[in-house]
Amino acid sequence: MVFSLGTEVVFLVVCLPFLAAALVRPVYGVLGERTGYAGAAVALVCFGLLLTQLGTEAAVSIPWIPALDVSLRLYVDGWALLFALLASGIGALVFTYSVGYMHGESGLVGYYGALLAFMGSILGVALSADLIALFLFWELTSVCSFLLIGHHTEEASSRYAARMAMVVTVGGGLFVLVGFLALFVVSGSALGTETFSLVAMLEEPEAMRAALREAGLFVPALFLVAVGAASKSAQVPLHFWLPNAMEAPTPVSAFLHSATMVKVGVYLVGRLRPLLESSEWMLLFATLGLATMTITAMLAVAATDIKELLAYSTASHLGLMIAGFGFTVPYGAEAGVFHLLNHALFKAPLFLVAGIVSHEVGTRRIDELGGLRHDLPVTALITAVAALGMAGFPPFNGFYSKELLFEAAYEVAHAAGGLAWLYPVVAVFASVFTVLYSLRFLALFFGARPDGLGTVHRPPLTLLVPPAVLAAVAALVGIDPQFAVDSFVGWAVEPTALEAHEMHAGLPTSLSPPVAMSVAAIGLGAVAYPFYAGVRDAVRTLASVRVLRPNWWYDAALAGLDSGSARLIPTIQNGLLRTSVTWMLAATSALALAGYAVAGVSIPAYDGVGVSLPIVLVLVVAVAVTIAVAVAPSHIAGVLTVSILGVMIAVFYVLASAPDLALTQLVVETLALLVFLLVLEEVPEFYGNIDRRVAFRDVGLSVVVGATVFLTVLLTTRTPPGGGESIARYFTEQAVPGGGGTNVVNVILVDFRGFDTLGEITVIAIAAVAVLVLMTVRDGGDAT
Amino acid sequence: MRTTARVVVPIILIVSISLFLQGHNLPGGGFIGGVLTTTAFALVYIAYGLDFPRVLGHEMEPAESVFEDPVVVAYRRTFLSGLAIAVGGGLVPLLFDLPFLSQTYVILHDIPIYHEIELASALVFDLGVFLVVVGGLLTVLSVVGAE
Numbered sequence: 001m002v003f004s005l006g007t008e009v010v011f012l013v014v015c016l017p018f019l020a021a022a023l024v025r026p027v028y029g030v031l032g033e034r035t036g037y038a039g040a041a042v043a044l045v046c047f048g049l050l051l052t053q054l055g056t057e058a059a060v061s062i063p064w065i066p067a068l069d070v071s072l073r074l075y076v077d078g079w080a081l082l083f084a085l086l087a088s089g090i091g092a093l094v095f096t097y098s099v100g101y102m103h104g105e106s107g108l109v110g111y112y113g114a115l116l117a118f119m120g121s122i123l124g125v126a127l128s129a130d131l132i133a134l135f136l137f138w139e140l141t142s143v144c145s146f147l148l149i150g151h152h153t154e155e156a157s158s159r160y161a162a163r164m165a166m167v168v169t170v171g172g173g174l175f176v177l178v179g180f181l182a183l184f185v186v187s188g189s190a191l192g193t194e195t196f197s198l199v200a201m202l203e204e205p206e207a208m209r210a211a212l213r214e215a216g217l218f219v220p221a222l223f224l225v226a227v228g229a230a231s232k233s234a235q236v237p238l239h240f241w242l243p244n245a246m247e248a249p250t251p252v253s254a255f256l257h258s259a260t261m262v263k264v265g266v267y268l269v270g271r272l273r274p275l276l277e278s279s280e281w282m283l284l285f286a287t288l289g290l291a292t293m294t295i296t297a298m299l300a301v302a303a304t305d306i307k308e309l310l311a312y313s314t315a316s317h318l319g320l321m322i323a324g325f326g327f328t329v330p331y332g333a334e335a336g337v338f339h340l341l342n343h344a345l346f347k348a349p350l351f352l353v354a355g356i357v358s359h360e361v362g363t364r365r366i367d368e369l370g371g372l373r374h375d376l377p378v379t380a381l382i383t384a385v386a387a388l389g390m391a392g393f394p395p396f397n398g399f400y401s402k403e404l405l406f407e408a409a410y411e412v413a414h415a416a417g418g419l420a421w422l423y424p425v426v427a428v429f430a431s432v433f434t435v436l437y438s439l440r441f442l443a444l445f446f447g448a449r450p451d452g453l454g455t456v457h458r459p460p461l462t463l464l465v466p467p468a469v470l471a472a473v474a475a476l477v478g479i480d481p482q483f484a485v486d487s488f489v490g491w492a493v494e495p496t497a498l499e500a501h502e503m504h505a506g507l508p509t510s511l512s513p514p515v516a517m518s519v520a521a522i523g524l525g526a527v528a529y530p531f532y533a534g535v536r537d538a539v540r541t542l543a544s545v546r547v548l549r550p551n552w553w554y555d556a557a558l559a560g561l562d563s564g565s566a567r568l569i570p571t572i573q574n575g576l577l578r579t580s581v582t583w584m585l586a587a588t589s590a591l592a593l594a595g596y597a598v599a600g601v602s603i604p605a606y607d608g609v610g611v612s613l614p615i616v617l618v619l620v621v622a623v624a625v626t627i628a629v630a631v632a633p634s635h636i637a638g639v640l641t642v643s644i645l646g647v648m649i650a651v652f653y654v655l656a657s658a659p660d661l662a663l664t665q666l667v668v669e670t671l672a673l674l675v676f677l678l679v680l681e682e683v684p685e686f687y688g689n690i691d692r693r694v695a696f697r698d699v700g701l702s703v704v705v706g707a708t709v710f711l712t713v714l715l716t717t718r719t720p721p722g723g724g725e726s727i728a729r730y731f732t733e734q735a736v737p738g739g740g741g742t743n744v745v746n747v748i749l750v751d752f753r754g755f756d757t758l759g760e761i762t763v764i765a766i767a768a769v770a771v772l773v774l775m776t777v778r779d780g781g782d783a784t
Numbered sequence: 785m786r787t788t789a790r791v792v793v794p795i796i797l798i799v800s801i802s803l804f805l806q807g808h809n810l811p812g813g814g815f816i817g818g819v820l821t822t823t824a825f826a827l828v829y830i831a832y833g834l835d836f837p838r839v840l841g842h843e844m845e846p847a848e849s850v851f852e853d854p855v856v857v858a859y860r861r862t863f864l865s866g867l868a869i870a871v872g873g874g875l876v877p878l879l880f881d882l883p884f885l886s887q888t889y890v891i892l893h894d895i896p897i898y899h900e901i902e903l904a905s906a907l908v909f910d911l912g913v914f915l916v917v918v919g920g921l922l923t924v925l926s927v928v929g930a931e
Contacts, residue, residue: 659811663803667819671921674826678929747906754909758870761916765867768920772860775927 007058010074010127013046013084017120024113035112036099043092043119050084055491059129059199075129075199078492082337083126083267086344087260091119093348093466094255100462101251101355111151115252118144122260125267131180131196134268138176138232141261142169148256149248161244164554168241172231176268179224186211198271202495205275222276225268226284233265234315235322236292240550243299243311250355253307258314258351259344266321270336270496273325277498282328282412289323290426292316297433301532302539305364306354306444309437310347313390316434317343323427324405330501331408337493338485338505339401345474346389346398349467350441353383356464357444360457366440371449375456378464380445382471389474391438392431393522397477400505402431406514428517428524435525440532481505586701589708601715615655622648635683639676643669789831796824804914805907814910818917825922829929859923866915873908 020042028035053076061073095115102108121144124137142165150162183201188194190211191204201208212218229235234242245257256262269285293316300312317339324335356379357372358364373380389396392403409424477484482505490503508515528535546552572583625645632638646669653662804817 660813660816663811664816664819667816667823671819671823671826674823674830675925678826678830678925754874754906757909757913758874761867761870761913761920764916764920765863768860768863768923771924771927 007053007056007060007074007076009049009052010060010076011062011072013049013088014074014120014124014127016046017042017116017123021113021116021120024116025109028109028112033099033103033108035108036095036102039098039112039116040092040095042116043088043095046119046123047085047088047092050081050088053081054488056081061129071130072133073129073197073199074127076127077495078488079267079270079337079495080126082341082488082492083260083263084123086341087119087122087126090255090259090344090348090470091115093352093469094251096462097254097352097355097466098249098251100460101359102249105249107151107153110147111249114144114147115255118148118256118261122264125264129197129199131183131198134198135173135177135180138228138264138268139170139173141256141264142166142173142232145169145245145256145261148252149245151249151252152247155247158247161241161247165241165245167558168231168238168554172228172238172265174228175224175231176228179221179228182212182217182221182224183208186215186217189214202275205277208275209278218276218278219280222278222280222284225272225276226288229265229269229322230288231265232268233262233318233322234292234296235265235288235319236295236315237550237553239292239296239312239315240554242315243303243308244551246305246307246311250307250351250358253311254348254351254355257311258347262314262318263321263340263344266318266325266336266340269322269325270333270340273333273496274498277328279328282326285326286323286409286412286423287326289319289321289326290423290430292319293323294319294426294430294433297430297437298539299543300437301433301440301536302543303437304366306357306366306369306441307351307364309366309441310350310354313434313437314343314347316430317347317390319430320402320405323423324401324408325496327405327408327412327423328498329408329411330497330499330503331404331411333496333498334489334493334501334503334505335401335404335408337496338404338489339398341484341489341492342389342397342401342474342477345470345477346386346396349382349386349470349474350390352463352467352470353379353386356459356467359463360459361453366444368450368452369444370447370453371445372456373445374449376445376459378468379459382467383442383445385471385475385478386467387438387442389478390441391435391522391525392518394507394518395478397474397481399478399518400481403508403514403518404505406517410514410517424517428521431518431521432524432528435522436528436532436535439525439529582697582701585705589704592708592712593704596711596715603711603714612655615652618648618652618655622652635680639673639680642676643673646672786831789827793824793828796820796827800824804910807910814913815917818914819921821914821918822921822925825918826925829922829926853926856923856926859919859926861919863916863919863923866912866917866919868912869915870909870912873905873912876905 020039024035027038031038057077059073059075061071063071095112098111098115102111105111118141121137121140125134125141128134128137146162146166149165150158152158180196184194184196186208187196187201190207191200195201209218212221231238242257242262246253248257273281296312296315296319300309300316303309303312321336321339321343324332324339326332327335354364356376357369360376361369361372363369385396389398392398406424406427409427413420413422413424485503485505489505493503508518511519543549573580622645625641625648629638629641629645632641646665650662650665650669653659653665800817800820803812803820804814805812807813807817
């Protein structure tokens with residue numbers, strides 16, 4: 001390195017894309033469609049800054065919410081850097097590609113803004129060392145993905161796909177959050193202090209595991225993280241959102257739904273591997289990964305659309321990575337990390353090629369395409385390199401990482417025996433399908449050219465250069481894998497590895513069992529290829545069974561929720577204020593009382609009345625007035641009686657030496673009376689006789705609400721934490737020197753507890769806005 | 785009703801403003817002052833409806849709906865600017881490297897008539913509270929009242 005920058009530079013790397021996203025609109029005003037180049041420049045700067053950190057392993061942090069030990073901690077190591085470099089590098093190419101691909105489209109400001117924000121979030125995920133920050137960036141990637149999938153907002157299919165991706169990935173993110181909280185809870189006993197710091201946890205993996213097991217949280221935490229990772233990385237049975245997400249513009253598919261966002265789950269699995277490694281870990285992730293690898297590879301064969309094929313294939317390769325990390329042998333982590341890189345290098349160009357095909361030919365249907373090598377020679381060459389890598393042919397890059405997976409599977413099976421032999425068998429079975437669909441994709445460019453194909457334009461350079469660059473790197477990795485391993489990949493494996501292991505990658509020199517597995521996969525795939533149509537139809541028949549399709553379950557669940565709430569709403573929200581209030585009060589009381597019951601609070605002992613005679617008198621009048629309100633003969637009488645009650649309370653405040661409260665009470669009472677007078681004109685005099693059951697219910701509800709309030713006041717005013725009167729005394733003593741006012745209440749409101757007051761006035765403002773909106777909506781017709 | 789309002793409203797307004805200003809040291813403050821001011825305007829509203837600026841001699845175009853009525857728009861602006869004042873005032877301490885919403889005060893001496901005036905920065909925040917309360921309550925009152 002010519003010059004060295006501090007690790008602090010990674011803050012800049014994470015912030016820069018967000019900053020750029022905020023500036024997209026003015027930049028677009030100047031550059032127009034060439035904004036993509038500016039985005040590429042931002043990505044390149046990030047890429048360059050990250051390159052300066054090669055070889056570094058360090059953490060940097062700035063405090064964020066010190067009181068909760070949440071801080072923006074960033075951490076650089078091989079694994080983080082590999083992921084971040086991929087995101088920024090492919091980001092630069094995708095921005096360049098977008099200039100050509102999105103030519104003449106509308107909504108480019110939002111497109112580039114979301115793309116930049118996405119890149120910032122993904123860099124944040126890669127570099128976060130804090131679980132809360134990681135979670136936030138994780139969910140931000142989902143939000144950006146939602147925006148980008150739904151780029152064509154006017155199309156229903158686009159909106160459907162965006163919503164589905166949002167529901168699945170954000171829902172999965174919530175599982176991750178709960179899993180993280182479990183880690184946080186046990187970190188107290190394992191590390192001495194409760195912390196969200198992932199780095200601190202990774203330093204003491206054994207202590208963390210022991211603490212998790214002791215608390216009985218190990219399997220739950222593992223399961224929660226697995227659900228989150230599976231939703232994000234499209235693992236079976238949550239894989240169905242990924243093919244739908246292909247509604248997004250193709251550059252987005254290449255960037256988010258193949259190279260980076262869907263790998264976030266894989267990334268997290270790799271990150272937590274040293275922390276949660278165990279026999280359950282292997283069982284869960286190896287099974288999950290291999291099942292996904294097989295099922296989605298079969299579905300890829302059944303695909304009708306080239307992007308659909310690539311989407312299922314992506315899920316299949318993500319399964320390979322998850323399975324790799326699942327195997328708790330050294331080859332496992334090497335397979336996962338190396339395949340993450342290789343997959344990005346061959347799948348992103350394939351997506352970009354699919355974009356070129358649909359852009360220049362005008363169709364994406366597999367059956368209508370063929371023999372394109374005459375029209376698109378360069379594209380054909382790119383496809384050959386990438387597709388053979390995807391199939392795992394030697395000497396292309398995918399071969400080496402798949403070979404590592406076979407070695408891991410074989411080693412595990414050899415050591416465990418019995419059912420574990422299923423691992424290598426399933427891996428080979430899935431790879432046969434991988435070979436099949438890879439060859440099918442390649443066949444788009446070879447063989448006979450269908451007559452129905454019209455004229456095909458040559459793609460512009462902006463479309464051609466990005467996939468060419470990626471394919472060239474993929475080819476280089478294929479030619480000299482050991483160089484890639486020595487210079488970078490080996491270092492990236494270290495943080496995910498369980499023990500030190502010298503990593504090797506290269507063409508096999510002798511026929512070991514894993515090599516035989518590769519040979520079998522490629523051989524069987526080549527033999528089965530002539531029968532492609534038969535295999536495809538068989539898989540299609542199987543996949544058309546309704547209960548086997550997760551997409552059907554998703555639709556059914558959504559429809560069920562829809563009709564369920566449609567049936568529930570007339571009961572609890574029928575538009576009558578009294579119904580809403582009844583349910584709201586009942587629910588609030590029930591929740592509060594249940595909370596008290598669960599917390600096991602005890603009612604403080606009764607220690608005499610302790611109030612003076614005047615106060616007792618005032619309170620007696622107040623109680624008498626309350627009864628009078630209930631039996632008031634007319635509305636006017638009732639309202640006036642309520643006012644008397646308010647005044648009595650004000651007098652009580654005066655007697656209890658709280659003039660501010662008394663004043664407030666009086667003023668509010670006056671205003672309330674005025675409002676009542678306004679409303680009363682509109683209210684009918686007589687409602688009719690009250691149903692006895694309704695009256696009974698109302699009385700019961702009133703008693704429950706009263707009891708809840710009574711209990712709450714009793715419990716909350718008992719003894720403030722920190723001991724007795726000290727808070728009151730502190731405020732009284734500090735009011736003049738600290739706040740410069742002798743009115744303690746006001747000083748508390750505006751100074752000591754100013755933040756609370758700010759929250760309260762915000763609520764008032766929101767209420768006013770809500771009333772305005774509700775009224776406008778009602779006047780303006782339907783509210784869609 | 786209108787006669788009473790003409791007499792009472794100015795008194796209420798003056799009292800509410802004095803309550804607001806003395807709030808730091810004596811009973812009062814932004815919230816109480818705000819509610820009292822709202823009461824004054826509510827009284828005006830009951831007596832005159834939304835047309836009261838015309839009573840004061842302002843020319844006014846009749847609005848198409850209550851939402852575009854200039855008076856309601858003014859109410860809306862009031863609570864929005866109140867919120868802005870409260871938040872903006874809270875941000876100022878950040879410039880001096882103090883936490884959000886930190887407050888301080890200075891005592892000015894040798895002022896004619898009053899001799900000594902205490903200027904508390906909290907007054908700015910309290911003004912925000914005042915405006916939000918007045919604007920928010922009056923918006924709700926006038927919009928709902930128009931029904």
